[in-house]
Every structure is written in C-alpha cells, then in structure tokens.
Amino acid sequence: MTDGHLSQYLHDLxxxxRNVTSAAMALARLDELDWTPRGGYPGSDVLWPVKCLLCGWEGLRFYSHLRRARPKGRHAGCAPAAEIANRLDQLGRAATGTCTCAQPHAVSAEAFHETALLLASAHADGDSKQSLFLAERLMGPCTATARRGRAAQRAFPRS
Incomplete structure (x- = not known):
C-alpha cells in the first residue's frame, strides 16, 4: 500500500x-486480529483484500465480519481453531500503545479530531500531498494502531 495516493487508505471513499474514523477503527481491529490490509478501507460491507499474518493467506473479507468477537476459525487452511487465540496473543505483543514513529501518528482524541478536520479541508482544497500526509497520520502503520482506533472513537462518537 505505497502507491502515494489517498486510495491506499480509503478505497473509493x-x-x-466518518470514513476516516471508520477506517482507523477498522485498521485497529485488523491489527488486533493479525490481518493486514492489501488495499484501502472500502467500507464495512464491501469485500476488502487482506492478508492473514498467521499463515500468509491472502483473500477477501468483509470488515463487518471481522469486527465481531474473535472468530473460532479464520479461513480454510489456517491454523487449527484451538491454536488461533494463542498465536494471536503472540503476534499481538508487538503492539505497544505508544507511537515511536519518526512522523507521529494521531493517538489522542484531540489530535485525531484536529488531523481529521485538516484532512477533510486539504482534500476539499485539492491538496493531494497534504491529504496523503494527514491520512498517514490517521491510518498509517504504527505500533499504537489500537490506541489510535480508540482515539478515533472518542474524537467522533457515533450517535
């Protein structure tokens, strides 16, 4: 996902x-379940190309199916159901909750709110370079992805 366009974070959205908040929350959930996106967030009820970090399988999943509780099985040919929880816990140890990236990500509700509004403004102004920079701060890979997802929920609560 390094094509240098906003679509690497938001596919056709x-x-x-709302879309940025949903994408940040979806990316946090994928991170929690050890999936990695192979394209931008398409919306919750649209097939999303993903990669299973347990076995390397690549295919399509609905995010709406992934946001539920941990599934008993992931896909055909993956780890046995009895081993999935343990493997997810082992992989999840890389998540620190702290952003140590060279370009800090928005991991507080205030920072997420401000950055999302700046992104919407940059996009409306046609500033693709600034839009991409801000999208990276909201949705780029980071060890604090789960924290950023929670910040997104607090910044723009659904009513």
Missing part, C-alpha cells in the same frame, strides 16, 4: 470524518 472521500476522506469525511
């Missing part, structure tokens, strides 16, 4: 606060 405008960078509205």
């Amino acid at each position: 405008p960078p509205s606060t």
Whole structure:
C-alpha cells in the first residue's frame, strides 16, 4: 500500500470524518486480529483484500465480519481453531500503545479530531500531498494502531 495516493487508505471513499474514523477503527481491529490490509478501507460491507499474518493467506473479507468477537476459525487452511487465540496473543505483543514513529501518528482524541478536520479541508482544497500526509497520520502503520482506533472513537462518537 505505497502507491502515494489517498486510495491506499480509503478505497473509493472521500476522506469525511466518518470514513476516516471508520477506517482507523477498522485498521485497529485488523491489527488486533493479525490481518493486514492489501488495499484501502472500502467500507464495512464491501469485500476488502487482506492478508492473514498467521499463515500468509491472502483473500477477501468483509470488515463487518471481522469486527465481531474473535472468530473460532479464520479461513480454510489456517491454523487449527484451538491454536488461533494463542498465536494471536503472540503476534499481538508487538503492539505497544505508544507511537515511536519518526512522523507521529494521531493517538489522542484531540489530535485525531484536529488531523481529521485538516484532512477533510486539504482534500476539499485539492491538496493531494497534504491529504496523503494527514491520512498517514490517521491510518498509517504504527505500533499504537489500537490506541489510535480508540482515539478515533472518542474524537467522533457515533450517535
């Protein structure tokens, strides 16, 4: 996902606060379940290309199916159901909750809110370079992805 376009974060979706918030929450959930996206967030009920970090399988999944409790099985040919929870826990140890990236990500509700509004403005102004920079701060890979997802929920709560 390094094509240098906003679509690497939001597939065919405008960078509205709702879409950016949903994408950040979806990326946090994928991270928690040890999936990695192979394309931008397409929306919750659209097939999303993903890669299983347990075995390397690549295919399509609905995010709406992944946001539920940990599934008993992941896909055909993956780890046995009895081993999945333990493997997820082992892989999840890389998540620190602290962003140590060279370009800090928005991991507080205030920072997420401000950055999302700046992204919407940059996109409306046609500033693709600034839009991509801000999208990276909201949705780029980071060891604090789960924290950023929680910040997104607090910044733009659903009513």
